[in-house]
Amino acid sequence: MVLSPTIDSRRLTGWNGLQFSNPVNWEVIVAGPRHLLVENDLNPLLEIRWEPDGKISVDQVIQATISRLADSKLSVLKLVPPEPFRNLNLPDLSGLTWHDNESLDALVWQCPVCKTVLFLHLNSQQTNPATVASLLQSLRCHQKPEEDALWSIQDFRLILPPGYTYIDSTFSAGLSRLAFSGQDLRLDFCRLAPASARLAQSSLSELLKSMLGRQEQEEILNHSNVMCEMQVNPTFARRLVAHLTRKSMYRWGRIWHDEHHNRLLSLIVESRHLIHLDEAHHLANRYEILPLQ
Structure with a gap:
């Protein structure tokens, strides 16, 4: 709970x-x-x-x-x-x-x-x-296996469904990152601040392309002044290489601008299989900025 x-x-x-x-x-x-x-x-x-x-x-x-x-x-x-x-x-x-x-x-x-x-x-x-x-x-140090997991530190709040394991995290000036794995997915959540400084140098789409690795097969799924969403579906040759090397070749990403808090939030999902957009959207929608006071 x-x-x-x-x-x-x-x-x-x-x-x-x-x-x-x-x-x-x-x-x-x-x-x-x-x-x-x-x-x-x-x-x-x-x-x-x-x-x-x-x-x-x-x-x-x-x-x-x-x-x-x-x-x-x-x-x-x-x-x-x-x-x-x-x-x-x-x-x-x-x-x-x-x-x-x-x-x-x-x-x-x-x-x-x-x-x-x-x-x-x-x-x-x-x-x-x-x-x-x-x-x-x-204080609570345990929960039921079917319960969601809360990750809330500094000024962000993330709720993950069951089945994901913490990999690592980074907390530095202007950047927070959390990585998880589970259900054949790798999740990378990022918080960039201040958003105004980042957007003065790069657009949302440019930032997201950089996070995705600047692949040639990027497809823009959604784009507005405050949000950009892309996916990368590998070619047949890349899928074959991924199958042999067991590397994740499918990528989906979303970056969005929380204008009220002057923050950029992003989620990058990687998988060896086709990523279900409903699941990716559900994960991104449960990541938010909270007021510090």
């Missing part, structure tokens, strides 16, 4: 199987496939790491923390989580401290349903425990 993207003054964040609600003024930064950093006005608040399917245990996480801090000559101690964390329905929730005043530095626990192990490191000087407890109360 994917909840509303904003709840009052909070935002629903989703990344690689994890969902939680956080204040809209918090910035959630991707540090790895299962590693998120949270900041507020450039001040670090907390970080979250997780590993699904019981691949590691809580004890292994604690031992890894001890080893990581050994060079700093810090001793890691377990402690009973303080209020308000004790009121959360998180079995076997353990607190960790590595400071002399025994303030809470981290929380670690295992989900009893999906066996995901989660590690949350707090910046004790900057983080309000009640706010963190509210985040944990909303």
